[in-house]
Amino acid sequence: MSTAWTYNPQPPRPDWGVRAPALKKLSLRQPIRAAPLPVEASMSLQIGGSIELPAIVAPGDRVQTGQAIARNTDGMAVHASISGRVLAVGPQRAPVASGRPVPCVVIRAEGPEQMHGSCIPVNEDLLSPEEIRARVAAGGIVGLGGAQFPTARKLTPGVPIRALIVDGAECEPWITCDEVLLRERAGMVIEGVGVMMRALGTDHAVVAVEADMPEAHAALDNALGAGGSGGIGIAVVTTKYPAGGERQLIEMLTGDEVPAGGLPRDIGYVCQNVATAAAVGELFRSGRPLISRIVTVTGGGIAEPGNFEARIGTPIRDLVQAAGGYRAAPHRLLMGGPMMGFALPDDDLPVTTATNCLVAALATELAPDRPEMPCIRCGECVQACPARLLPHELLTAVRRNDAGRLAEFGLRDCIECGCCDYVCPSYIHLTARFSAARGRERSRA
Numbered sequence: 001m002s003t004a005w006t007y008n009p010q011p012p013r014p015d016w017g018v019r020a021p022a023l024k025k026l027s028l029r030q031p032i033r034a035a036p037l038p039v040e041a042s043m044s045l046q047i048g049g050s051i052e053l054p055a056i057v058a059p060g061d062r063v064q065t066g067q068a069i070a071r072n073t074d075g076m077a078v079h080a081s082i083s084g085r086v087l088a089v090g091p092q093r094a095p096v097a098s099g100r101p102v103p104c105v106v107i108r109a110e111g112p113e114q115m116h117g118s119c120i121p122v123n124e125d126l127l128s129p130e131e132i133r134a135r136v137a138a139g140g141i142v143g144l145g146g147a148q149f150p151t152a153r154k155l156t157p158g159v160p161i162r163a164l165i166v167d168g169a170e171c172e173p174w175i176t177c178d179e180v181l182l183r184e185r186a187g188m189v190i191e192g193v194g195v196m197m198r199a200l201g202t203d204h205a206v207v208a209v210e211a212d213m214p215e216a217h218a219a220l221d222n223a224l225g226a227g228g229s230g231g232i233g234i235a236v237v238t239t240k241y242p243a244g245g246e247r248q249l250i251e252m253l254t255g256d257e258v259p260a261g262g263l264p265r266d267i268g269y270v271c272q273n274v275a276t277a278a279a280v281g282e283l284f285r286s287g288r289p290l291i292s293r294i295v296t297v298t299g300g301g302i303a304e305p306g307n308f309e310a311r312i313g314t315p316i317r318d319l320v321q322a323a324g325g326y327r328a329a330p331h332r333l334l335m336g337g338p339m340m341g342f343a344l345p346d347d348d349l350p351v352t353t354a355t356n357c358l359v360a361a362l363a364t365e366l367a368p369d370r371p372e373m374p375c376i377r378c379g380e381c382v383q384a385c386p387a388r389l390l391p392h393e394l395l396t397a398v399r400r401n402d403a404g405r406l407a408e409f410g411l412r413d414c415i416e417c418g419c420c421d422y423v424c425p426s427y428i429h430l431t432a433r434f435s436a437a438r439g440r441e442r443s444r445a
Contacts, residue, residue: 005162005204011252013238016386018422020173020241020339022212023365026305027176027298032184034309035295035322039109041082041313042350044094045070046102048148053078055105061086066289067116068138069105075137076150081291081311084110095316095335095349097342104350107313119287124195129155132199139283140290145178145244145273146336148354151280154270155199162268163204164197165253166277169237169244171210172337175357177294178274180307182209182216186223189274192281193232200270206233207274208249241339242417246271248386261412275356293353297323301330301360310351316358317347330360338366339418373426381420381430387413391420391430398433403441411437 045053053070057063062085068077069086084107091101124132137152145167166189170178182189193205209216220234235253237243247258249271256267264271279290291312298305303324310319320326334341336357381391389410397405411434420430 144275157265186219192277300362331363
């Protein structure tokens with residue numbers, strides 16, 4: 001689609017959201033480090049909480065790095081992240097909010113690492129959009145911003161797309177994995193953006209970074225200049241949480257609002273994370289499927305915070321050790337940031353494609369647990385809500401289990417960003433209640 005399209009390269013500060021303290025410097029002191037290969041890797045076969053891929057290997061099988069070990073009828077695959085022997089296929093502990101076991105393939109390293117013969121580079125210029133999407137699915141690429149939505153599905157919108165929005169606006173207070181990726185591998189991000197533009201049939205893309213990421217911005221500038229990538233622009237958005245939210249970012253850059261209950265494709269956009277773009281670029285440049293990701297390991301409890309490229313399935317305790325171990329016993333171990341992440345029971349869990357950040361937080365780094373008080377209808381939550389909802393009215397509807405009012409007040413559009421919790425002077429845990437209500441809605445649908 002080659003129609004004229006424009007965007008705002010420096011949109012004004014939004015009136016929603018919160019200014020959470022920036023805690024990124026701790027993990028930005030060193031370049032990306034490679035985490036040691038794990039002795040055992042537990043590979044989750046569950047994607048995004050709702051998709052489970054059937055295993056195509058069995059205990060005792062010998063596998064090579066990059067070999068498909070699970071595949072569904074859509075052609076989407078999960079790949080061995082290490083070379084070795086399959087120990088088990090079945091439910092295992094994993095870092096998911098529900099805490100329930102998920103289907104996994106457990107591999108024990110054996111012998112020298114060998115890449116599987118299927119891992120070969122491909123020139124996307126020789127492929128049709130359909131063939132590109134099929135290769136992205138077969139490469140196991142999912143959204144690496146945390147949601148794990150299958151990338152090939154997003155690249156199949158079924159409607160004309162005006163532009164690809166590439167999200168590098170990493171707004172959670174502790175997380176820096178996207179920023180270091182852009183600083184060090186901007187060229188790979190741009191390569192992946194080009195592949196995805198071809199799959200979508202659009203001539204336009206914009207990569208968004210936050211105003212406090214000047215090194216990332218400069219690296220993108222250099223990569224675009226070196227590659228001569230036409231049609232790809234850069235936007236700098238305000239450092240305010242949650243500027244990196246998909247709907248919020250699209251509206252800031254374009255002025256177009258995703259309709260209630262709708263998706264970005266409904267107004268001609270597809271949004272992908274910068275790490276997802278880099279994974280796509282790597283898949284086509286080297287043939288390597290999604291077998292690793294960059295993880296921020298940080299917090300006051302970590303001796304040497306930083307960013308690590310870790311194989312999927314690596315035990316979290318190994319990553320903590322790679323970061324110098326615990327400096328002090330953490331009050332809470334979080335996966336994801338403090339705004340949208342969740343607490344892990346321990347570090348005996350594997351890295352998944354959703355593990356963008358691990359925070360070993362001390363008690364002094366977290367808001368103290370306070371008893372909830374009655375809502376005083378102050379309106380602070382309304383002002384902060386990036387989805388322009390009325391959280392206090394939603395709370396009333398949740399407490400009454402009033403499905404009609406929940407729909408009327410737009411529960412479906414809640415992005416569970418935690419802004420309402422952050423500003424609530426009565427310390428009410430609004431987001432947890434909204435998340436539970438959304439789960440009940442989905443189960444009824």
